[in-house]
Amino acid sequence: QSALTQPASVSGSPGQSITISCTGTSSDVGSYNYVSWYQQHPGKAPKLMIYNVSNRPSGVSNRFSGSKSGNTASLTISGLQAEDEADYYCSSYTDSSTVVFGGGTKLTVL
Amino acid sequence: QVQLVESGGGVVQPGRSLRLSCVASGFTFSSYAMQWVRQAPGRGLEWVAVISYDAGGQYYVDSVKGRFTISRDNSKNTVFLQINSLRPDDTGVYYCAKGGDDFWNLDYWGQGTLVTVSS
Numbered sequence: 569q570s571a572l573t574q575p576a577s578v579s580g581s582p583g584q585s586i587t588i589s590c591t592g593t594s595s596d597v598g599s600y601n602y603v604s605w606y607q608q609h610p611g612k613a614p615k616l617m618i619y620n621v622s623n624r625p626s627g628v629s630n631r632f633s634g635s636k637s638g639n640t641a642s643l644t645i646s647g648l649q650a651e652d653e654a655d656y657y658c659s660s661y662t663d664s665s666t667v668v669f670g671g672g673t674k675l676t677v678l
Numbered sequence: 679q680v681q682l683v684e685s686g687g688g689v690v691q692p693g694r695s696l697r698l699s700c701v702a703s704g705f706t707f708s709s710y711a712m713q714w715v716r717q718a719p720g721r722g723l724e725w726v727a728v729i730s731y732d733a734g735g736q737y738y739v740d741s742v743k744g745r746f747t748i749s750r751d752n753s754k755n756t757v758f759l760q761i762n763s764l765r766p767d768d769t770g771v772y773y774c775a776k777g778g779d780d781f782w783n784l785d786y787w788g789q790g791t792l793v794t795v796s797s
Contacts, residue, residue, distance in 0.1 A: 569740050571722070604783050606723070613773060613790060614715075614723065619783035657723050661782040665737050667713070672722040 572597065572658055572670035579676040585646040588673045590658030591639055596668055598639040602661035605634055605643045608672075609654045617656075618643060645675075653677040680704040680786040682774045687791030690764055698759040700774030700788055708732070708752040711781035714759045717790075718770040726772075728781055729757065764795045 573591040580586040590603065597603055601621045606614040616625055618634040621641060631646045641660070645652055658670040686698040700712070713728040727738045727748040736748050747760040757774060771792050775784035 613787040667725040669723045
């Protein structure tokens with residue numbers, strides 16, 4: 569149950585697009601289309617942004633999109649806005665019937 | 679609207695026990711899996727445990743097996759986390775979260791309760 573691997577930080581200017589990667593193994597990301605992405609602002613609870621690789625919950629902006637290839641999932645945010653500055657976490661279902669999170673990525677909007 | 683309200687956190691000495699509670703409202707509690715996620719100060723999220731909608735199944739992260747127990751009372755819309763033999767590295771905010779139609783998608787979260795393990 570090792571944590572999924574995410575870059576520690578990414579940055580972009582308003583209006584640009586950024587992508588955050590999330591690398592797992594054949595025991596989690598690689599075997600299931602069950603990757604989720606969460607946004608967490610400082611001092612707040614996480615918020616579900618993407619589920620099952622590429623689905624957006626109701627109310628989440630269509631600027632957020634997800635994809636997966638092999639053992640790596642990705643979150644793309646287009647048209648960056650100041651309010652997107654936050655920590656982002658991926659998670660995946662595992663073959664132990666558990667959930668594993670990534671280490672988190674801090675997004676800075678320049 | 680969905681609400682999850684945790685309680686039971688506090689400052690506790692190493693080796694002691696604590697029971698966290700999470701009261702849910704705004705959805706049919708007995709139809710969804712519930713789980714706990716924790717976050718050490720300044721660190722990332724760590725999934726802790728899940729309990730099925732009918733308490734028929736529980737799963738834990740390896741690091742807490744044997745010390746943590748997740749349970750639920752569907753008559754009271756409440757999920758619990760019993761933590762025994764507390765250690766300093768159990769310190770952090772503990773979040774209660776609702777599973778979606780697939781339990782691994784945590785679609786609603788509580789505000790968290792802080793557990794501090796210190797002598």
